[in-house]
Amino acid sequence: MSSPVNSPINCPNCGAYFPSTAAGLQVLAECPACRRQTQITVFPAYDRPVAVGVAAEKVVMEGEATCFYHPENRAQVPCDACGRFLCALCDLDLNGKHFCPQCLEKAMTKNSLQAIERTRTRWDIIIFLLLLLPLMPCFMLFVPVTALGALVLIGVKWKAPRSLVSNARLRFIIFAILASIELVAGSIMWWTMFLHQR
């Protein structure tokens, strides 16, 4: 099922609609309302009708497999995560894999599906900031504490999900070396300042 047309492209600044454009064209247009120069590159997907969803089929014969969530609907696919039968209404397609709403929600909460993962904490940046903290004069005395904290954090977060695009494992190794140096230097500083004077 599909509706016939896509809505026309509108100006990002004022919202006015541009005159209709054809796919495969790179148009340099001027907004009819705010006169801003705009370059629009239209792709074939623009001319395709908008898909509006598939209606679930009802069970017509006794003994047919039914949807786990809608017993009156005929099952179409099993969920790739939990194996439950799903009707067209419950089937959520993600890059060719089928999920039920519950499994997809669980995956979103746990960040277990990379295709729908939206955020990750950059522990390497946090550790780096922790290592930089003693460079500020007011925190200089806390070098052993921050270095120890950084080392503990590296150990705890060693297997945590890392950045998708940067080599956080290498940074962890470098920061572990730096933290060890800071810890030794800080301990010597503490020993000379406090313990040695006794």
Next chain:
Amino acid sequence: MKLGRAGLTSTSSFWQAPDHLLVVEVTGCVEKYRRFYFRDIQAVIVQKTRTRSLWNVGLIMGLLLMLVILLQVSWDGRSDDAAGLFICAFLAFSLIASLALNLLRGPTCTVLIRTAVQTQVLPNINRRKKADKLVEQIGPAIIAAQTTPAAPAATTTTASNPSGASPG
């Protein structure tokens, strides 16, 4: 494949995967991901903005102010104002350098990607040169993804997943 990196307070990088464009935005200690699947992209919109002109006006006004101060100080001919003169000259030079950089980097713009369900601004691409480079690089991949026989099937998949245009 990395396409670019931009930003001052938050950095954004753009990565071309076989079937989608991944936009990675790092703000503080959190990395945010957005995925635009090539089969779903309907249009890329690049709109000229007035940011460059506004910066130019501001920088020229600042420069004129510095020149007035410099002329005033040199007109008085007081030798004890050497430090002030140096600071003014340094500021004037910084303003000239910023103005030159702003002119050299080209016109400013905002870039949007339109799919069937949303129109999203691409963060930190605010210069026309960068925008053109991005469109040049992802354009062929988008056309290839939408003209292959698998493309109609991809359209029907969005039927059961209305948010499928960019799940990330």
